[in-house]
Amino acid sequence: MQFRQKAFSKLQSPEELDLPVRFARPQGWLVLLVTVLVMAGAAYWAITGKVSGKLDAPGVLTHSKGSYVLQSPVSGQVVQVLAEEGRMLPPRTPVLKVRTDTGYRAVRTVAPGRMTSMTAKIGSVITPGKDVATVERIERADEPLVAMLYVSGSGGSTVSPGAAVDLTVQSAPTDEYGVLRGKVKAVGRAQTRQQISGFLGDDRLAAQFTKDGQPVPVLVELEKSASTKSGYKWSSEKGPPYRLESLTITDGAIHQPPQRPVDWLLP
Numbered sequence: 001m002q003f004r005q006k007a008f009s010k011l012q013s014p015e016e017l018d019l020p021v022r023f024a025r026p027q028g029w030l031v032l033l034v035t036v037l038v039m040a041g042a043a044y045w046a047i048t049g050k051v052s053g054k055l056d057a058p059g060v061l062t063h064s065k066g067s068y069v070l071q072s073p074v075s076g077q078v079v080q081v082l083a084e085e086g087r088m089l090p091p092r093t094p095v096l097k098v099r100t101d102t103g104y105r106a107v108r109t110v111a112p113g114r115m116t117s118m119t120a121k122i123g124s125v126i127t128p129g130k131d132v133a134t135v136e137r138i139e140r141a142d143e144p145l146v147a148m149l150y151v152s153g154s155g156g157s158t159v160s161p162g163a164a165v166d167l168t169v170q171s172a173p174t175d176e177y178g179v180l181r182g183k184v185k186a187v188g189r190a191q192t193r194q195q196i197s198g199f200l201g202d203d204r205l206a207a208q209f210t211k212d213g214q215p216v217p218v219l220v221e222l223e224k225s226a227s228t229k230s231g232y233k234w235s236s237e238k239g240p241p242y243r244l245e246s247l248t249i250t251d252g253a254i255h256q257p258p259q260r261p262v263d264w265l266l267p
Contacts, residue, residue: 054166054253055158057218059149060205061169061248064219065137066148067116067201072107072126076100081122083133088114088141095133096120113137116201116247134201136246145232145244147182147220149252150196150209156216159187163255165220166235170249178235182220184254190214202247220252 080097083089094106095115107120113135120132147167151159167180192214197206209215223233229241 053256055151055155055256057149057151057155057215057252057254058209059147059167059218059220059250059252060200061145061244061250062148062200062246063136063138063143064146066199067113067134067136068110068198069131069201070095070107070109070133070135071128072096072098072120072130072132073128074098074100074105074107075127076105076125078120078122078124078126079104081118081120082106083115083118085115085118088112088138089135098126107132109135111135111137112139114141136201144224145222145246146185147180147222147250147252148200149218149220149250149254150191150215151218151254152212152215156187156190156218158256159184159216159218159254160257161186163257165255166253167220167222168251168253169240169244171245172240176236177238177240179253180239180250181223181233181235182252183223184218185221186219188217188219190216200247205247218252218254 076098078096079099081095082097083093083095089095089109089112091109091112093109095109095118096107098105098107109115115133116136117134118132119134120126120130126132147165149165161184163184165182165184167182168174169177169180172180191210193203193206193210196209196215196217197203200206224231225233225239227237228234228239230239230244232239232244234240
């Protein structure tokens, strides 16, 4: 109690009222000033600055109409393969000769295109609905390629037609040839594995693109160039000294529109 009384009496005593008030040191004012300037600069940048981003997505080079899987309408044993991989085939072209219980039958193409793979072999037994070949839906061998990217999650909603795209092509090393240039032509709706497989004619790729859920397909039109061997524009001057093949794996970086940092804080 004595200590508390002494402290209270000291507060009431006017004998030290004439002592000078101790203000903050100059170093403290400097720190405060720097902090205020930094905060003001950050606020100005958040309101007036622009930040550009990229959205990464896996994909594949293909043609705009995709491919289809040719299935056998008959049951029997394959005795002859009538078409070679890589050939352009008109519709209703026989590709396999099959011996059935009622005689020899032919398996024919459904639509015109280029045969990219033949899975049926001489001597193999096939049944109705069995996959025997994959045919790319093109009418001319020189039809331009496109890139089909598959954006996972909600990222597809941020992609707009006309956005620039940089494509890293698996068969063309980036450090040597740079990236392939393109622009978004169309953005679709989320697709299932079956839908992607039906378009690409490749269930393995469909499984790869849907491993994280149903992605949004983004069609990218490649920029053409008359000065490159591939016929398309690259970040390097010439690009690779060879033509690109369909169903080549690629990774796309889609340029996003610039945003103000303050927009990230707004609902």
